[in-house]
Amino acid sequence: MKPIKVGLLGLGTVGAGVVRIVEGHQQDLLSQTGASIEIAQILVQDKSKNRGVEVDADKLTEDPRDVIENPEIDIIIEVMGGIELAKSYILEALDRGKHIITANKDLMALHGPEILAKAAEKGCDVLYEASVAGGIPIIRTLVEGFSSDRITKIMGIVNGTTNYILSKMSQEGAAYGDVLKEAQELGYAESDPTSDVEGFDAARKMTILGTLGFHANISLSDVEVRGISQVSKEDINYGKQLGYEVKLLGIAERQDEHISISVQPTMVKKSHPLASVNGVFNAVYVYGEAVGETMFYGPGAGGMPTATSIVADLVAVVRNLKLGINGQRAFAPYKEKKLKTDEQIVSKNFILLHVQDKAGVLAKITQVFAEHEVSLESVLQHPNETNPNAEIIIITHDANQAAMKKVLKQFGDLEVVHAVKSVYRVEG
Amino acid sequence: MKPIKVGLLGLGTVGAGVVRIVEGHQQDLLSQTGASIEIAQILVQDKSKNRGVEVDADKLTEDPRDVIENPEIDIIIEVMGGIELAKSYILEALDRGKHIITANKDLMALHGPEILAKAAEKGCDVLYEASVAGGIPIIRTLVEGFSSDRITKIMGIVNGTTNYILSKMSQEGAAYGDVLKEAQELGYAESDPTSDVEGFDAARKMTILGTLGFHANISLSDVEVRGISQVSKEDINYGKQLGYEVKLLGIAERQDEHISISVQPTMVKKSHPLASVNGVFNAVYVYGEAVGETMFYGPGAGGMPTATSIVADLVAVVRNLKLGINGQRAFAPYKEKKLKTDEQIVSKNFILLHVQDKAGVLAKITQVFAEHEVSLESVLQHPNETNPNAEIIIITHDANQAAMKKVLKQFGDLEVVHAVKSVYRVEG
Structure with a gap:
């Protein structure tokens, strides 16, 4: 099989992780896919910046057309983030028949249906395992592992920043503001933490998980969102006394084809497997009618864990290329979305x-x-x-x-x- | 797409679960695969026996040829258990071009390479997600989810009987013999519990996980096995005092391409995610160089959870049928097996x-x-x-x-x- 050329949009922490894995695991990737994989062009904002990973200077470009319009490139990995620009690059690349791998939860939560429809039209793969819960292969698990079952509940600790803050508050009896400040100093929270602490980041991930788990097109606006900024240390202490830990949970539920989806700080009983997920770790609890209780635990962010999921998607696209089945293993939602009323929640x-x-x-x-x-x-x-x-x-x-x-x-x-x-x- | 006809070998608890899911989820399975799926023939030992699931009498047969040689049947699900007879049925079915789904860990641990080689020769799928850790999709996770990473450690609580016994001993300070007796009365342990309590069942599962995780053909005889029958309540109490729980762990490790694999009662630090996996639940902890720590938790046995994995495999085979790619998504081990010496463990x-x-x-x-x-x-x-x-x-x-x-x-x-x-x- 001819070498597969990959274009990379963005070379931040995750992009550098992708380069490291693809270069470092050449022999394994060849054994797994039957093809050698080469990162051919990388879009960056500033070619002169040091990136902590060794890359040939002639692979770097500041012109997106060198990647998107490059006829030699089969697959594009989008790790630049943001919404509008990333979307336009991806749609343009799909128009040119290129397969897409993205870690962009914001994009997939907001414009997933449009992007997936375009991919179906063009016979292209769009994979996005890394968009939810970093290194945990939860999308594969929902789509393939539980394809036989009726999932009735998904509860996720899908934001590491808030889980770090709540864990610290619980372990040390500290106040929200103090722990947030510490998290910002350690780089676990952004200088503007709104998207994390108000639950918006988790809501985007739950939109993606709910859509895949319940086979209905859930929109971000369907998610009721409440963040952790009002959680007091008194609440956490009272919870502990009664046998609960406060966790920011994304909760997607289905009953009789009616769905509810929310993100909210929740008192989780200590015996529940989610209660002992601490620090920046993520975990997704899935309840299926037949399988019962399951939980999937791992790192929710970080360059190398996220890159693991991206390169696993890359392996999948290359295997599909080899079999000539790109664009044919995607499954569009086939159920009408019916939201629960307040009476049903x-x-x-x-x-x-x-x-x-x-x-x-x-x-x-x-x-x-x-x-x-x-x-x-x-x-x-x-x-x-x-x-x-x-x-x-x-x-x-x-x-x-x-x-x-x-x-x-x-x-x-x-x-x-x-x-x-x-x-x-x-x-x- | 024409209806897909499935033959079932065996109609015990798991077989009945498969019938329930396939019949109960017809509409979902059709939406997921584009084909309607029918269980056409079921091999049983005694047609007159009541099985707790409704099946047309004319679908039951006591003659294996009605299933294996049936030209209308595309896919055979083996849930009869045992080794020699199951193996001969499966090899014969593969010779006739039928795809195989099996929950048989004993068979796959002992004769996996022979069966998979025959499948490759015949262009057939052989899937066996249900053979390890019941409802947890751990085989998919290793083969697809972590295809990009170098897994260096797999630790599994993969036997529910022994985990039930050790959890009870820990929670109640009870002695091994008493808890074993109770487990037998509750149906969690066999009347001859040797295979579970001496670690042989776990060793078979670790053979399968090690082979998939490390891409080398690991044999059952490579696994060092020690069971839990010598674990005393004193050991458990001393462990607890020092901050450990005793768990029967399957441990597969790789360093510099050298592998060790064992099953043994292990002192697991309480802060480790495996330490709080209690009762009959299973969990598999996977460490990858890039992804770091992950854990997959769920029911390790039981009719419906195991059937969930079997029918997920069935969905995969039917999707492959639709794409015409059966037998082409299997990946043979590509690494030489080098076992660690005692100095390296x-x-x-x-x-x-x-x-x-x-x-x-x-x-x-x-x-x-x-x-x-x-x-x-x-x-x-x-x-x-x-x-x-x-x-x-x-x-x-x-x-x-x-x-x-x-x-x-x-x-x-x-x-x-x-x-x-x-x-x-x-x-x-």
Whole structure:
């Protein structure tokens, strides 16, 4: 088989990882694919910049046309990030019959259907294993490993920054702001951390996982998103006392073909496998009707782990080239998307209230739950020496979101309730 | 595409699960593959037996030729178990150009190369995801997900029976014999539990995982095997006190192209993700040079989880049929097998000694380690009120197996050492 020439768009940490693996594993890649693979052209912003990986100077270019329009290049790996420019390069490359591998979750979450439709039209592969959970082959697992099963729940710790922050807060009893600052100093959080801490990054990844797991075209706007910036160390401590860890979970659920999808800080029971996933690690828990509980754990980011997934996709594209089946192993969503109503979204809940410290208060509060048919698993009145309020922690049994919203609204009108301090979904 | 007819060899728990999924998921399977899939003939030992799943009587047969020689059948699923008969049926079916899906780890561990060679010759698929770790798609993960990486270590909890027993011993402080009896009553252990508790079942699975992970033909006889029947509750308690859980691990390691592979009860540090895998669950930890640490967790046995993997393989074969590429996505081991010598096998070790309770004993013991250049991480002299001996627990730094064997042999000749009570590899 003739050597396969690959073009690389971008040479940051992940791009450098791709170069390292492709150059370092030549013999293995040849054995695995029957072809030698060469990175022929690399688009960079500044050719003179040092990149920590050795690359022939004549492979670097600042002109995207040298990659996208290069007739010798069969496969393009996009690791430049961003949305509009990356999208236009990819669509143009597809028009020229080139296969695409991308790590770009933002792009795939927003424009995945358009890109995949173009790929189908042109008979090209578009693979994006690296776009979710870095080194964990979760996309393959959903598409191939569980092709036989009906997946009813996907819960993911798919953002390393927030998991690092929450793990530190839990382990050290530290406050959100302090840990965020430390994470920024260590390079685990961006100087503008909004996309991570407000859950937007996780929401994009859940859009991709939900679409693949439930075979319906889920949009980013379908995801209800709440980040971790309001999680207090008190919440984490109360959770721990009751046997829970707070984790930012992406949760995609399906019941009777109705789907809900969200990202939110969640109280996860300590015995649940997601509860012990700490630091910058990612994990995706998948529940299938037939298979039951499974979980896939590994590094969610980093140059080499992400490059592992990209080059695994590259191996797949080259194997397809050898068999002449590019563009034929993609599977478009075949189910109509039906979103759950608030009445259909059901979970346990953790609620922390600040209330007046006098007789009859608990009766009034439990009455509100009873009115909306929300039954309670446990109620704890917590002594609080530094606070003039009494604190009450309630864990509900399974309750639907519509009823919970009514309960919480009514607490706002209740004189004895000074504040609804926190509300979390409960899992496990 | 014409309907695909499938023959089933065996209709036990797993076979019934396959029937349930194929019949229950007709519409999904059609959407996923473009073909309708029908289970056409099922080989059973006794047609009159009730199987807990509804099957047309005329699909059942007691004559294997109705399945293997049936010209209408494209794909055969072998879930009858056993070795010789299953092997002859599969080879005969391959000779007739039929594709094979099997859950038979014993067969694949012993005769995998012969069966896969025949499949290559005949242009047939042979898939066996269900043979290792039931519902966890670990074979796909190794072959496709990590195709780009150099895997250097695979550690698996791949036997649910022994993990159930060890978890119970740890959680309840119970003795091996009592928990084994309970496991037998619950159906988690066979009446003759030898294959599970002595590690033979795990060794077969590790043969398969090692072959796929390291691209070299590993034989069952290459696996050093030690079971859990000698694990005492004292060992587990001492381990816990020091921060370890005892787990039966299959461990396949590679360094500089030299491989070692073993199954042995191992002290696993509590912070390691394998340490919290409890009960009948399985998990496979994979370390790759580029990706780093990953772990895949799920049910290791059971009718429906195992059937999930089998039907995922069925989907793959049907997709291959549609693309006309059967037999072309298999990858034969391409590396020479070189086994590590005892000098090359390196690990930390936990050693429990019963020694004379008098001055100078510890000096003599540590002198033996020093002679063989084994350095020690910690030494604990443990008070033991019921025992006239003193107890010493030693955890070594990384030491090679040859040196450890010499140390242990020398303890046998040392008057002050009454007994080497236990020796465990230490991980994490």
